[in-house]
Amino acid sequence: MSNKIIIVTCAIIEYEGKVLVAQRSETMAHPLQWEFPGGKLHTRELPEKCIVREIMEELQLSFSIRYRLHSCEYDYGHKQIRLLPFVGTCTHKEVKLLEHKRIKWLEREELRHLDWCKADIPVLEQYLSTRSSK
Numbered sequence: 687m688s689n690k691i692i693i694v695t696c697a698i699i700e701y702e703g704k705v706l707v708a709q710r711s712e713t714m715a716h717p718l719q720w721e722f723p724g725g726k727l728h729t730r731e732l733p734e735k736c737i738v739r740e741i742m743e744e745l746q747l748s749f750s751i752r753y754r755l756h757s758c759e760y761d762y763g764h765k766q767i768r769l770l771p772f773v774g775t776c777t778h779k780e781v782k783l784l785e786h787k788r789i790k791w792l793e794r795e796e797l798r799h800l801d802w803c804k805a806d807i808p809v810l811e812q813y814l815s816t817r818s819s820k
């Protein structure tokens with residue numbers, strides 16, 4: 687059990703009916719696992735600003751938020767993460783990979799087949815259960 691909570695924003699980016707997923711590189715924490723891209727909230731930063739900044743910094747994509755999902759906490763033992771998920775879109779699908787190993791655009795039925803970071807599983811389930819009603 688860890689008492690240090692790291693606040694992390696993440697983006698579920700939808701474009702032409704597909705969803706962007708990103709594979710963490712060998713040198714990152716959770717190497718080669720899949721995630722919704724994003725990053726740590728800076729001091730006094732609004733989560734909405736953070737996620738737009740991170741998606742530009744990591745993928746050179748301009749992210750527009752459509753709605754938020756509930757935050758999800760996960761305890762990795764040595765660190766505790768609170769993920770703040772945002773669902774939105776972007777203006778094109780070509781990315782520049784500045785941190786990740788690769789990305790994929792997947793149908794939502796394909797999303798469960800990946801080796802996800804553990805903290806992302808409840809975010810994914812929440813997204814799959816709410817998306818069709820939005």
Ligand SMILES: Nc1nc2c([nH]c(=O)n2[C@H]2C[C@H](O)[C@@H](COP(=O)(O)OP(=O)(O)OP(=O)(O)O)O2)c(=O)[nH]1
Binds near residue numbers: 692696725804806
């Ligand atoms: N971005 C992101 N991080 C996640 C997800 N799931 C998950 O467990 N994490 C963890 C991995 C890291 O421990 C932490 C986020 O760190 P990061 O390395 O992506 O964030 P960052 O770009 O702001 O980090 P830094 O290199 O600037 O310190 O949250 C996710 O879906 N997206």
